[in-house]
Amino acid sequence: xxxxxxxxxxxxxxxxxxxxxxxxxxxxxxxxxxxxxxxxxxxxxxxxxxxxxxxxxxxxxxxxxxxxxxxxxxxxxxxxxxxxxxxxxxxxxxxxxxxxxxxxxxxxxxxxxxxxxxxxxxxxxxxxxxxxxxxxxxxxxxxxxxxxxxxxxxx
Numbered sequence: 031x032x033x034x035x036x037x038x039x040x041x042x043x044x045x046x047x048x049x050x051x052x053x054x055x056x057x058x059x060x061x062x063x064x065x066x067x068x069x070x071x072x073x074x075x076x077x078x079x080x081x082x083x084x085x086x087x088x089x090x091x092x093x094x095x096x097x098x099x100x101x102x103x104x105x106x107x108x109x110x111x112x113x114x115x116x117x118x119x120x121x122x123x124x125x126x127x128x129x130x131x132x133x134x135x136x137x138x139x140x141x142x143x144x145x146x147x148x149x150x151x152x153x154x155x156x157x158x159x160x161x162x163x164x165x166x167x168x169x170x171x172x173x174x175x176x177x178x179x180x181x182x183x184x185x
Contacts, residue, residue, distance in 0.1 A: 044070040045156035049117075049124035052150050052157040057110050063102035069095050073151060073158035081163040083144055109133050112146075122152040129167060143167040 046052035052071050059067035072078055072094060080094045081087050082101070088094050112128040130144040149161035 046071070046158070047156055049119065049126065049150040049157045052159060053126055053148060056148070056159060056162075057112065061108060061110055063107075065095065065098050065102060068098050071159050073153060073160050075160065078159070079161045079163070081165075083164050083166050107135050109135050109137075124150045124157070126150070130164065 046055060055067065056071045059065075059071065069091070072091065074091060076090050078091060078094060079087060079089055080097060082097060085097070088097050109132070111131045111133075113131060114129045116127040118125040126148045128146050128148070130146050132141050132144065143166075144164050145167045146162065146164040148159060150157045151160045
């Protein structure tokens with residue numbers, strides 16, 4: 031598999047009118063191992079954060095781009111399906127909590143699921159990812175639990 035990377039011209043010509051469209055572009059770029067398309071989803075900001083499963087906390091555009099280049103350089107084709115999506119939408123921020131089911135093309139079933147939280151912010155150039163945090167979910171995704179009837183106040 032070839033890692034696709036072109037200099038980051040992007041941003042103004044790549045608009046994501048909704049967080050859902052930004053997320054679809056993120057997972058499409060992931061499946062195609064396309065670094066340029068992947069980084070077009072991210073905000074051009076020094077404070078963006080990415081945590082890959084069992085990986086360190088990466089901060090900043092260059093660190094995150096480098097991590098995706100390393101992941102895509104492995105040459106392993108991957109298929110990703112998201113399930114159990116939970117979405118919070120504000121006027122300028124959206125949070126998506128999903129379970130990622132990863133598999134090799136043609137493979138029956140998925141490998142161990144990954145719990146991911148994706149945060150999007152509305153910028154002058156459309157919706158952009160600011161946080162992607164992915165962690166192993168264990169053997170099988172936890173069943174979605176209802177919100178408890180009791181509420182707790184934090185601080």
